[in-house]
Amino acid sequence: MSEGNTGAGIDAGVESKPDSGASAEAWSLGETLASGRDDHPPVATESDESRTQRLRCTADGWEYFRIWIVNVALTLLTLGVYSAWAKVRARRYLYGHIWLGDTSFDYTANPVAILRGRILVAFVAVALWFANLLSLWYYYAALAVLAPLVPWVVIRARTFQLRNSRYRGVAFDFQGRFWDAAVWYPLMAVASFVTFGLAWPFRIFGRDRFLIEESRFGNKRFRFIGEAGPYYGVYIFVWVMTVVLFIGSCIVLVLPSVGSDPESPSPTAAWFVPVFGVLAGLFSFIYIRARLLSYRWSCTQFGDSDFVLQLSFGAMLWLYASNAVLIIATFGLFTPFARIRVLRYVVDQFLVMQPLGEVTFEAGEAQRLGAAGAEAAGEFGLEIGI
């Protein structure tokens, strides 16, 4: 039945003893991180008062594939209505197979709320599509009407996601305010556009800080100690590399093929620009993702706990590229395996440094007020990728 899953029982091993092999490896990673890299803040130095735990992912590709294909079949049979239930089922499987210590996470969203949210989003999308068909001006007008709603949607989506995530019976929460969200979502995005992208890294930095600092687990908030500099570092590296590689490969590949006749376009130039564009887009996307995800988590703190995440660009590149090839080759059937491969890699790199001894978290106010408050927040299960 679930052959790949024997380790996830009640005896899930605790990898928290400071003298275990895994922890020793974790510590050495932590140390290289603290000493060798300037774009990471110094992590908690080794002390007797803390221990390192590794997040573990026990999700199995084949098992997830079966859940996924049943979800797909039922979603198609019900003309999409089942998709909300499918989402919760898939999420519950994934959350339930991410372990910190001897306990896994729990996803508690109500599918009906997600369905309501999806109907709302579908309605807006169809309206926008129509506006776009009619004229670009209607489209811009519709966007202008929707723009003030963006901060609200961002807050609702993140609140929904966090309130429905639990660990040891304690829920996460989000308490971002409208105007903070308004600054980082529509306004700074516009500012980045006006400044030809120069403000973009700052916008990403501010957005991360906003999303993390307003997040809570129980009654305590997360803290973000990152700075804008490293964000600029990552983006400037990508920009400079793109320009350098473009000029370099132009000289090597295109120039020799340009004939004496300046009127006739060189045959290499025709394919060079699109191919370079696709490759550069892919590489920068993965590089930025790997570096910023690592930095973001390594700069996040919770109470006396620290997190360290160090993703390697090479490993991510291999994962994404091979996933893309396999998804195309299997007409999409590889999708669930691709998801598990990325999840397993990221989760397995994730270290949590906690003070020794039993840590007790207290539930937040929203949760203590009882189910009614939490349910009301979940009326519209808006989901967006943030």
Place this chain on the structure above:
Amino acid sequence: MNGLPCRYYDGRTSTPREAEMTITADGNLIVAIDGIENRELHSLSDVRIPHRIADTPRHVRLPGGASCEVRDNDALDEMQVRSDSGRQPVGRRFERLLHRLDSTWRGAAAALAVTAAILLSFTKWGTPAVARLVVLATPPELEAVIGENLMTLFLQLDVLTPTEVDESRQAEILQAFYEMKDDTGVEGAVLGFFSSARFGPNAFALPGGTVVITDELVELAENDEEIIAVLAHELGHVARRHVLRRIAERSSMLVLWTAFTGDVSVAALSLLGPDQLLAQRYSRVAEREADRFAFDYLLDADIPPTRLGDLLQRLEGAHGAGGVPSWLASHPGAEERARDAAGAAERAGGAEAIE
């Protein structure tokens, strides 16, 4: 009492407490926390037991915010069955079915078969039907607006630039085009002359009925009959509203594949293969339809249908698109179409001889 071991969380702190859970025959759930002394009793109707998913731990939600984490899924299932005592509610039966489907290979294979059947039959019959419906439901005004937007885009991108064909030549071709419109009864078609370095010698139809012919094509044609033949072909696309249908087909495929993979970007990725093949199949069908429309008109107008084939073969030479097998080419090979044209001419000739 033989309870099911679980971990009890009171919902106020993260401290787990060892507990045992029992479902009684009279529809209650009893949780014994830290031994028998500390017991909670809830009516089953207030308790939420989530569906089983593989062997993922289940969190039974108790009223008041507390929860019990159960890891022995089989034992919990058994306990529920015992308490149901024969009469299984619909929800429970559905849950059982779901678990049977996604925990066994036979279930997954059935789901895969259903998915494949739906996807295949939708691409074979669904997409064209949806596209036909969309085409029927789209008012001509909206179609015209889509066409205008496309034209604006072409002009902004300098893909199309002002024509250099002299006015008297334009007037000649326009005259032939209007005659063709009247004879075939295609309302609302408009002919536009543009120069296009990007498209080269070419002619195409936009949604809403605008037919564009490039200067390069006017130059390439050896006589007016060839130009009329190409315009008749494009008018065929207009008459059958092919471009709108194509847009509708591709959008409905993307919607379907998004439902399949659950993600628009993944859908676009996994559609790369099938979409290309399908789009080409559809467009070949459309080209044939447009060709047939053109042959009918040309025969009526006493122009040999082979004119279309002649020009197409020269076009192929100009674009250098030789050697592509016909099942891969978006247009059926010029040679094949020239043969069709010859066939049409022959059949017409044969009919005359019999008369």
